[in-house]
Amino acid sequence: MTDLAVEHDLSSAESADAHAIRIDNPVDGHLVGRIAMATPEEVAAAVAKARSAFAGWAGTPAESRAAALRAAADALADRADDLAELNEAETGRPAAEAREGVLAGVSTLRQYAELGPLHRGRALLGQPSATDLMVPEPRGVVVTLTPWNDPVAVACGLVGAALVTGNTVVAKPSERCPHTGLLFGEVLRPHFPEGVVRHLAGDGTVGSWLAGHTDVDVIAHVGSTATGRSLAAAAARTGAKVLLENGGNDPLLVDADVDPVWAAEQAALGAFANSGQICVAVERVFVHREIAEPFVEALTAAADRTGVLPLVDTRHRDAVHAHVSEAVAAGARLRAGGVVPDGPGSRYPATVLTDCDPGMRVMREETFGPVAPVCVVDDFAEGLARARDDAYGLAATVLTRSMEHAQRAWRALPVGTVKVNAVFGGAPGGAAHPRRASGHGYGYGPELLDEFTATKVVHVEPAP
Template identity: 90%
Template sequence: MTDLTVDLPSADPADERSIRVENPADGSLVGRVPMATSEEVGAAVAGARAALPGWAATPAVSRAEAVRAAADALADRADELARINEAETGRPAAEAREGVLAGVATLRQYAELGPLHRGRALLGHESATDLMVPEPRGVVVALTPWNDPVAVACGLVGAALVTGNTVVAKPSERCPHTGLLFGEVLRPHFPEGVVRHLAGDGTVGSWLAEHPDVDVIAHVGSTATGRSLAAVAARTGAKVLLENGGNDPLIVDADVDPQWAAEQAATGAFANSGQICVAVERIFVHRRIAEPFVDALTAAADRAGPLPLVDLRHRAAVHAHVTDAVAAGARLRAGGVIPDGPGSRYPATVLTDCDPTMRVMREETFGPVAPVCVVDDFAEGLARARDDAYGLAATVLTRSAEHTQRAWRALPVGTVKVNAVFGGAPGGAAHPRRASGHGYGYGPELLDELTATKVVHIEPAP
C-alpha cells in the first residue's frame, strides 16, 4: 500500500461500497475510501442550506478574506497534495504540484474579484431608486474531474464561495484522497456547512444533483455525465454549468515548419498522457508537408515512451480506439501496444491514414494518441475540423493571416488557439458548444453564472 500519511477516512476492505484506488505506475493499493451514503448526502445539502443565509449576508470582503486564507493553506500543502495526486492518477508530482499552485492562484484571483463583482443602478424617475443587484444562487454542487483535480475544483468552489453560495463538492472517484484532502484544507476557513466534500462514484453524484435543495450543478467531465445532469436539472429547475468532453482538432497548414508543427502536435496530444480537456484529439495536416510532419511526430512519440494513464479501465478504452482504427485501415506508426508489467501505462501513439468514420476521430480518446488525416488544402482541413459533434477548442498552425482569420471565425468552438496548442492571457473565459457543454466555467464571468440578478425599484411613500 502507498504510504500517504494523511488523516482521512479509510474504508474496511470488506466494505463493498468503498472506493479502491490503485497506483497507475505499479498497481499497488493506494487506499480505500468509504463512499458517502444517501443519508450523508442529504445531511451535507441540508447543512449547506442552513449555512446559506449567514454566508450570503457575510460582507464580500470577509468572504474574500476566507478564500484568501484557504489559498494560503493550500499552498502550504502543495507538495503533499501533489504526491497524493501522483499516487492516485499517475500524474508526475512536479506537474501535479503545478496544478495545485494554479488552483492557489485561482482562489487568490477570485478573492480579489469577489468584492468587485457589482450590480448597476438604472436611470429611472428622479424620485425613485432602481437597482440591479447580484445575489448568490444558493447551494452549489461541484462535480470535478481527476485529470487536474485541484485546479478545476478551485475554480468552481472559489467562485461559488466568494459570491456567497455554499458548496457541496464531489471529487472524482479516481482521486478521492486528493479531493478529500483538498476539502479538509479548505474547511477550517469557513463557517460550518459552507463547504463540504463527499467521496463517491456516479451514484453519489446523482444523489447530489437530484436533491431538491440544490440550486446549481457545476460539472467538469464526460459528455455522457453532463447530458444526464442536464436532464436531471430540467426536472429540478437547478441551473447547470457544464464543461463536457472535447474532440479538439489541430489544423496544420502547408506553410509552417513541419518539425515545429510536429513538436506542437506532440505537446498537444501527449502532455499529461493526453488526459487534458483541451488536448489535441484529431490532426489534419496539409499533404505538402505531411511526410516530414508525420516522421517528426513519430519520433516524438518514440521518445515519449509509455505514459501513465489513470487506471486499467481507462487504458482499455484508449486502446479500444486504437485497435478499432487499425482494424478500419489506419496505419500504426508508433505505440499502440500495451506494455508488459503492472500498472496502466500506454505508449504515445501515432496513427495515419485515418478517416472521419473511425471512433478515434469521432469520439474523445483522452489518451496519448495522435490520429492524423492528410488533406489537400487548408479549406479541406477547416471543413473536416468543423464537422464534429463537440465544440470545446481547436488549434491552427499557419503563417497566413488570411487563414488565421478564416479559421477563428469559422470554427464552432469555445477556444481557438493559433500557433500554440496551449497558452493564453489570464482572465479569459469561453462558452463550450454543442456536446462540449454550456456556460462559463472559469474566468471572471463565472461570478455572473453563480449569481442571480434581482431588479429593485424603490419609490417614496406618499
C-alpha cells in the same frame, strides 16, 4: 462519513464497507487505499447543512468572504507537496506537474478573492424620484462535480467562485482521485463557517443523488459529455441551474506554410502532455499534404521519445486502446505505440496513427489518451471543413503563417477557444462558452462569478 485523516497511511485505509472506492497506483498497480462512499443519508445531511448555512454566509460581507478565501489559498499552498504526492499516487501524474496544478489552483483562489468584492450590479436611469438597481445575489446551494485529470486546479475555480459570491458548496471529487479530493476539502474547510463547504467521496451514484436533490440550486460539472447530459436531465426535474464543461474532440489544423518539425512538436505537446488526459488536448490532426510526410516523421519520432505513459486506470487504458485497435482494423496505419505494455499498472505508449478516416471512432469521439490520429488534406479549406465537422465544440488549434487563414479559421470554427500557432497558452482571466456536446456556460474567469449569481431588479419610489 469520516473524512480522510491528513496524516494516515493510505495503504492501510481499508474499508469494511463493500461500497468502497479502491484506488490502485497506475504505474505499478499497488494499492493506494480504499475510501467508503457517501450514503444517501450523508448526502442529504450535507445538503441540509449547506442550506442551513446559506443565509449566514450570503449575508457575510463580501470582503470577509474574500478574506476566508485568501486564508484557504495560503493553507493550500502550504500543503501543495502533500496534494501533489496524493495526485501522483492516484492518477499517475508526475508530482512536479501535479504541484503546478495545485499552485495554479492557489492562484485561482486568490484571483477570486480579489474579484469577489468587485462583482457589482448596475444602477438604472429611471424616474429622478426613484431608485432602480440590478443586484447580483448568490443562488444558494452549489454542487460541484470535478474531474481527476487536474483535480485541484479545476476544483479551485468552481469552488472558489461559488464561495466568494456567497453560495455554499457540496463538492464531490472524481472517484478516481478521492484521497486528493478529500484532502483538498480538509485544507479548505477550517477557513469557513460550519456547513459552508463540504466534500463527499463517491462515484456516479453519489453524484446522481446530489444532482437529483431538490434543495440544490446549481450543479457545476467538469467531465464527460454523457455525465453532463445525465446531470442536465436531473436538473430539468428539480429546476437547478446547470453549468457544464464536458468532452472535447479538439482538432489541430496544420497549414502548408509552417515548419513541419515545429508543427509536429506542437502536435506532440498537445496530444501527449499529461498522457493526453487534458480537456483541451489535441484529439485529431489535419495536415496539409505538402508537408504531411516530414510532419508525420517528426511526430513519430516525438512519440518514440515520449515512450510509455501512465493512464489513470486500466479501465481508461482499455478504452483508449479500443479506439486505436478499431482504427487499425479499419485501415489506419500504426506509426508509433499502440501496444499495451506487459506488467502491472495502466501504462500506454504515445501513439501515432496515419491514414485515418474522419468516420473512425478515434476521430469522432474523445479518446483522452496519448494518441495522435492524423488525416492528410489537400488544402486548407478541406482541413477547415473537416475540423468543423464535429459534434463537440470545446477548443481548436490552427498552425499557419497566413493571417488570412488564421482569420478564416477562428471565425469559422464552432468552438469556445481557438489557439493560433500554440496548442496551449493564453492570457489569464479568459473565459469561453463551450458549444454543442462540450457543454454550456462560463467555466473560468471573472464571468464565472455571474454563473453563480442571479440578478434581482429593484425599483424604489418614495411613499406619498
